Amino acid sequence: MGHPEQQYLDLLDRVLVKGDERMDRTGVGTKSLFGELLRFDLSAGQVPILTTKRVYWKTAVKEMLWFLRGGTNxxxxxxxxxxxxxxxxxxxxxxxxxxxxxxxxxxxxxxxxxxxxxxxxxLGPVYGKQWRRWVDAAGTEHDQIATLIDTLKTNPTSRRMLFHAWNVGELDQMALPPCHMVYQFHVNTRGELNCLIFQRSCDLFLGAAFNFTGGAALVHMLAQQAGLTPGELVWVGGDVHIYLNHQDQVREQMARAPRPLPTLRLLRRPASINDYTIEDFEVSDYAPHPSIHGEVAV
Structure with missing residues (x-):
């Protein structure tokens, strides 16, 4: 079986070769494809922290912890x-x-x-607000994360184990509408927790690495809280794109050979999903190629 990171590098190549060149909201312009899928097996402890450039994985995990605490500032x-x-x-x-x-x-x-x-x-009612404090028409708050964890424990065969952030009534109040907008979960008969992330829009050079890392960390935390083990992370992208000012960096990254993926281990089991800190995460055997800089399109 090939290296798991190769599917990501192949996607970069497809976008460069076949992508539709278009002007976008930021004014920078992109090459874009629509509808892509990547799969990462987490069951042996390996996590998709890219190795063809250094990913600051602690930053990605800290962002995920901020989401889980309901942060918007x-x-x-x-x-x-x-x-x-x-x-x-x-x-x-x-x-x-x-x-x-x-x-x-x-x-x-x-x-x-x-x-x-x-x-x-x-930033307005972005991810953390919607995940932890979605307000319905009657004014009732809904904690989607707490409901998910309860369902994972009590009804793991449910097909309704998901949370999302695309609150139509509050999109105009957000600094940036949610990109990784839907997370759906599945528990197999081996007690493995699988996660599918649907991302409507993805900056493949800068954003994807953080989405893979944060998603893998989330699966580990949820699995631990529900008494399960990590299974598979499935990532589905809608509009997947490379900004025109990132093309040289992407080619540099594609020229590098992937190295072995690192492993992730949680060092303790906190009382709840709200109590994790960055010190609870141990990443081992991460030896990536050097980082590659690119400007964020705002």
């Missing part, structure tokens, strides 16, 4: 040295105030000034 992320969500509130601040503040100065002020963070650091 970037202040706790910045205090944890995670800067991947700063571009959107920074762009709004510059647009609405006319300031040419640097990203570093903006982030420093978010960290130090709670009032400033409350006004300018909130």
């Amino acid at each position: 970037i202040q706790p992320l910045l205090r944890d040295n995670v800067r991947i969500w700063s571009d959107w509130p920074l762009a709004r601040y510059r647009r609405e105030t006319g300031s040419d503040i640097t990203q570093a100065a903006f982030e420093d002020r978010i960290v130090a000034d709670d009032a400033f963070a409350n006004e300018w650091g909130d």
